[in-house]
Amino acid sequence: MTAGAQLTDPVTAPRYDVFHTDCPARDxxxxxxxxxxxxxxxxxxxxxxxxxxxxxxxxxxxxxxxSQSLRALVEDGLVWRKVEPTTPPRVTYGLTDFGRELGEPLEELFGRITRRLSPPR
Structure with missing residues (x-):
């Protein structure tokens, strides 16, 4: 058996109850x-x-x-963090596949909002 993430079938996987305070998806x-x-x-x-x-x-x-937001998003697996051992340390952030997937509808949401607003003065 190999180690790593186990993929689940979204159709048969149990659903999280995001309205429950103990639901990990809620975090x-x-x-x-x-x-x-x-x-x-x-x-x-x-x-x-x-x-x-x-x-x-x-x-x-x-x-x-x-810093707090980045730490939470890294822990959730949405953002990756790379530290280069320089002086001072160079820290770079990017999106994981999961982060890119969740960011896409957010970008679309902001696009819809800005298209409906009056032009900036």
């Missing part, structure tokens, strides 16, 4: 739809970014909140 939904998590996923759909590039791109986010 992922909370992290994805958090104030800063959603912006991280959309930003990283454009390509891998370093921490400060993300901070500069997502205007208004503090380093603390960005």
């Amino acid at each position: 992922v939904v909370d992290h994805v739809t958090s104030r800063w998590g959603i912006w991280v996923l959309i930003s990283l759909r454009q390509g891998d970014l370093r921490f400060y590039e993300l901070r500069d791109q997502i205007q208004g986010v503090s380093e603390k909140m960005l």
Whole structure:
């Protein structure tokens, strides 16, 4: 038997009860739809970014909140983190396949919203 992720058939797999407070899927939904998590996923759909590039791109986010959001998304398997042993360390973030999959409808949502808004002045 080989180690690794076990894929399940979405049709026969048991469904999570996301309305229950103990549901593990609820944590992922909370992290994805958090104030800063959603912006991280959309930003990283454009390509891998370093921490400060993300901070500069997502205007208004503090380093603390960005760090917390990234940590949660990495733990959820949506974002990967690569540390290069330089001085200072170079940390790069990118989307996993799961993160790209979840980011796609978010990007579509923002596209729909911006198409309906009045043009910026």
